[in-house]
Amino acid sequence: MRPLAVLLLLICWPGAAMAHGVIADIFASGGQIEGEIAFSSGHVAAGATVIVTDPQGTALGETITNDDGFFSFVPVQPVAHHFRADLGSGHVAVMVMAEAEIRALMMGQSPRPATPSDEVRPEASATTTEDQQALATLIRQETRLLKREIAALRERQTFQSILGGIGYIAGLFGLGFYLAARHRLDR
Amino acid sequence: MHIVDGALAAPVVVAGTVLAVAGVARGLRDIPLERIPATGVLAATFFVASLIHVPVGPSSVHLMLNGLAGLVLGWAVFPAVLVGLILQAAFFGFGGLTVLGVNTLIVALPAIAVHLALRRAISAAPPPKAAIWGAVGGAAAIALTACCVALALTLGGDAFIPAAQLVLIAHLPVMLVEAALTGAAIYLMRLVKPELFHPMVRVAA
Numbered sequence: 001m002r003p004l005a006v007l008l009l010l011i012c013w014p015g016a017a018m019a020h021g022v023i024a025d026i027f028a029s030g031g032q033i034e035g036e037i038a039f040s041s042g043h044v045a046a047g048a049t050v051i052v053t054d055p056q057g058t059a060l061g062e063t064i065t066n067d068d069g070f071f072s073f074v075p076v077q078p079v080a081h082h083f084r085a086d087l088g089s090g091h092v093a094v095m096v097m098a099e100a101e102i103r104a105l106m107m108g109q110s111p112r113p114a115t116p117s118d119e120v121r122p123e124a125s126a127t128t129t130e131d132q133q134a135l136a137t138l139i140r141q142e143t144r145l146l147k148r149e150i151a152a153l154r155e156r157q158t159f160q161s162i163l164g165g166i167g168y169i170a171g172l173f174g175l176g177f178y179l180a181a182r183h184r185l186d187r
Numbered sequence: 188m189h190i191v192d193g194a195l196a197a198p199v200v201v202a203g204t205v206l207a208v209a210g211v212a213r214g215l216r217d218i219p220l221e222r223i224p225a226t227g228v229l230a231a232t233f234f235v236a237s238l239i240h241v242p243v244g245p246s247s248v249h250l251m252l253n254g255l256a257g258l259v260l261g262w263a264v265f266p267a268v269l270v271g272l273i274l275q276a277a278f279f280g281f282g283g284l285t286v287l288g289v290n291t292l293i294v295a296l297p298a299i300a301v302h303l304a305l306r307r308a309i310s311a312a313p314p315p316k317a318a319i320w321g322a323v324g325g326a327a328a329i330a331l332t333a334c335c336v337a338l339a340l341t342l343g344g345d346a347f348i349p350a351a352q353l354v355l356i357a358h359l360p361v362m363l364v365e366a367a368l369t370g371a372a373i374y375l376m377r378l379v380k381p382e383l384f385h386p387m388v389r390v391a392a
Binding site for chain 2: 164165169181184
């Protein structure tokens, strides 16, 4: 029974690879890729080496985060970029920028059609490109704070979850007890 | 003490999973009917203890009480730890499912080492002395776990000595707390439930 449950869990798992306690994000900014790495505790990962590879794992270069946990990278090849930073003690930040985004970025187009910065574009249509970029930066800053808060929130263990976990354990072992007892009665 | 998805090399993950499956199979075979509730209680203890975080530097460490679980459960610690880790991964995103096997080994192997080393001393000694052995076991389990984490990270590419130092130093406060908790728990168990350490007495009676 239990192996079956484990197997089910393994199959249904969405394969999320986001490291526990690490918040990492990348976005296109002008002609380059910018990113930031922080811990959900609020500390930033300063001085971390970010290794950039293509999907096959071939190195494209590397960059180092500054004191605010930011890094930037200018793409040279129109392939998907994988960013990986090993923060030590088993903390790893992995970020991927898709090929289409890299191409758009290298062509100098607006990189992320889905970012909030584009949704406000109709209202900002009368503004200049610089204004738009300043606006995009501003929004990015605001959403970054939100993202960090959401990540911190997601990580906070709620009392209900803890009780739920204990309930699961009681249930699982109760089930095991029942099965074992029935097995013994059968004999 | 959770290694996250993606921090380890694939062979380490696979080998860890295989060994953990073997350990869990051995543990499941070892649990007598009367021990299932105790196993469940200690699984719940492990599950909850791991949620108590002590901030150390940019990261944080947490209690585990795997020494206590090992001393009481023996090989049955494997399924108990596995269940606790699955639920932590599912509810709180601790660790991850691909590294479940490695994490199970990291927590359960030290528990079994402590069990093999100290179980006899604890069941034979009078309660106060058993409490001291329990405290030693609790601290030793954490130290061994820290070494296991460092070893797993080394196999994943980190240099062993700095990684081990970092993990060990970070866990010094945890070792102290766990020594106190495990000692107290063992003392209490020896007083109110001595049969936990004498499975043969129950069969003979």
